[in-house]
Amino acid sequence: MATGRTHRPATRSRGIPEATVARLPLYLRALTALSERSVPTVSSEELAAAAGVNSAKLRKDFSYLGSYGTRGVGYDVEYLVYQISRELGLTQDWPVVIVGIGNLGAALAGYGGFASRGFRVAALIDADPAMTGKPVAGIPVQHSDDLEKIISEDGVSIGVIATPAGVAQQVCDRLVAAGVTSILNFAPTVLSVPDGVDVRKVDLSIELQILAFHEQRKAGEETSAEEGHDAVAEPEPVVVPPAPRGTTGTTGRKGPDGDVPAVMPA
Amino acid sequence: MATGRTHRPATRSRGIPEATVARLPLYLRALTALSERSVPTVSSEELAAAAGVNSAKLRKDFSYLGSYGTRGVGYDVEYLVYQISRELGLTQDWPVVIVGIGNLGAALAGYGGFASRGFRVAALIDADPAMTGKPVAGIPVQHSDDLEKIISEDGVSIGVIATPAGVAQQVCDRLVAAGVTSILNFAPTVLSVPDGVDVRKVDLSIELQILAFHEQRKAGEETSAEEGHDAVAEPEPVVVPPAPRGTTGTTGRKGPDGDVPAVMPA
DNA sequence: GGTTGTGAACCGTTTCACAGCC
DNA sequence: GGCTGTGAAACGGTTCACAACC
Structure with a gap:
């Protein structure tokens, strides 16, 4: 690849x-x-x-x-x-572009955290022509046709992707081709980038799922509420898994503990 | 403490x-x-x-x-x-409250990632009375006076904090007191919580700073652009540090490499 | 007395490499 | 032949505990 x-x-x-x-x-x-x-x-x-x-x-x-x-x-x-x-590296300032000015992109554009230390929003970019020229957080949105020009003229090396997942990889590719070497990705996708480009991701639903995992564990314990203990109880939500397909329901699968109970998931 | x-x-x-x-x-x-x-x-x-x-x-x-x-x-x-x-734990659904419906909170409320798998926005909460009742992403904002009632009535165990940093700890304390045991924090502060409560943080400026660090390192190399090499070159941005105060400029400090050059930071 | 700086022990995670199974 | 499941080795990070120093 x-x-x-x-x-x-x-x-x-x-x-x-x-x-x-x-x-x-x-x-x-x-x-x-x-x-x-x-x-x-x-x-x-x-x-x-x-x-x-x-x-x-x-x-x-x-x-x-x-x-x-x-x-x-x-x-x-x-x-x-x-x-x-x-x-x-905060003694120099880093121009940053934000691509995808929806709700999230607009929120990011307005976020004080940028200006605070070394970062400067160099441009807001969106693919929707209706957005072009509209000021968001005091900065006029530019059309994504001009992405390459903006990046190279301003010497931007950090890009923020706040687009829908479906176009994130394309946007990423264009940013990288134009010279961006660090990307902060808010779109819920895995981005592929060439060597030498850094990607960091921020993903709401991943964070929530991690919390849910621990939350479930807590509910499963449901013993000695005060001060931490061991008491490793099994949560065991009662639902039936879809039968393994492909090979039409033959060899018994071994679940993590015992075998499968009965009731359908939503 | x-x-x-x-x-x-x-x-x-x-x-x-x-x-x-x-x-x-x-x-x-x-x-x-x-x-x-x-x-x-x-x-x-x-x-x-x-x-x-x-x-x-x-x-x-x-x-x-x-x-x-x-x-x-x-x-x-x-x-x-x-x-x-x-x-x-996604076979059950988790009611979530979002506290702080500014730009970011609104963006989160509208984010599809919630509904997608097991999560449901149970309530949007804001301290500004002018917001109360206003629908955001189809959900009417409720006033923070009712926070405790909302949490306990809906059995909410996951809270999202999207308030300004200054009030995040207070909000956190109230959420926890009301029964929330998992918190996703978007405010740029360290939250203190009692044992048994999970906190995960999402912090734009931290992510950017990490990228800046690596970006600076890349700029410092500036050798053999193609395919990774060693060539550990020193970046060395030329700026003078503030003189160590307290003890009035006495014992020489050892910087990471050699000693300090000359030119003031912004 | 107080506090830093750091080797050494420890622990969790990743990677390797291959036996076991289809 | 192909691919999983997993011990064992390698790695990176954290914690301990104390010598060095103010």
Whole structure:
């Protein structure tokens, strides 16, 4: 397959582990809040609490960036804000295009989080001619015919896809062909991109399904409500699975536990 | 701290690893597409490609659910759809409330992903009295004064927070007090919840910052554009950090490499 | 006394590679 | 011959615990 790359082993980014990179924005946010309150220094313990991680992890994370703390004292807030910003590449600003200005795209366009740190909405792009020229969050929507021109003229390297799933791959291909090398995908599809292009996805229904899984487990326990225990009870929702087709209902399948009960799913 | 729990070691959910759970929705989506095209069976290789993972991982994931495949043949699509749905708890439907009906909340309310599988928007809730009664995506917005009543009457256990960051923790506390045990948080804040409550977060600016990090690294390489190489070049954006305060500029800090260049950040 | 920075142990996840089964 | 299911090895990340330092 031509475009069919899955995911690179994370560019081996000069040492900083991917998990650490993913937490740096969290630290940065907590530090920025401290900075606004003019707090001069902070201990790993305090900062970790503010960022919702444990302090050992935080210290190890920071150790990958260098030795920025002072033993017995803590970390200098301003200094760390700067170092993390620099590490994340937020000392330069990144023009971003948003493709697909429906409800979600419009919400993203209006989201304060962009301007806040290093990001700038360079253009809003939509395929619907009726949208063209209409200002959304103060920025006029441009037609997708001009996508390539916009990307190359503004030197855009980050694209946000907020289109319906059906066209997301095409949009992605065009973005990549035009020079975009980082994509944030809100469409519920797996995108194929060539090597060297990063894709991150944000997917509402996946998140909900993960929550539902755990929720179901909680309901299944239904024992000792107070303080966590073991008591591994089986949830076992009573419904019958569709008979395995293809091979017309022959060899008995082994379910996870025992065999199948009776009642139809919706 | 009363509410200050960080994150539990993932409920130890009767064996299925968390990483696997997070991929089940992906498999389910790919399988549903196959099912709609009436494909009867699929190999781990094909399905893995459709879901954007590698086949060994997929097989191992499925092995946690049970032995649902047939050697030499592959997996029965319908059967797997059913088994995964069941495992994820999607054979029942989950009423969900969305709190904070701004641009984003409205976009989420209108998102098809809800209805698609097991989820139902039970209520839209906003603190602005001007919104009350206004239909959004066909559902009338209710005032947040009634939050507790709505939750308990509808037996809602999943809440989506799409409010501004400033009120997210309060909203969260009220949701939890009213009986919600799973929260999907779109507000850019760390939420504290008691033990037994799951929180997942979706954060645009974190995602963008992670992309920016990698983007910066790519720009720093700027060597051998074709096919991946090593060539670990230093990016080194030229800017001066704020002098470490607190201790008035004494002991030299060791940056990650050498010492600091000259030019001010914005 | 307080707090960082970090080796070493630990744990969860991914990948490998092949036996087992159709 | 083809494909699944799974031990075992490899990997990456987290946690522990303490020496180094202020």
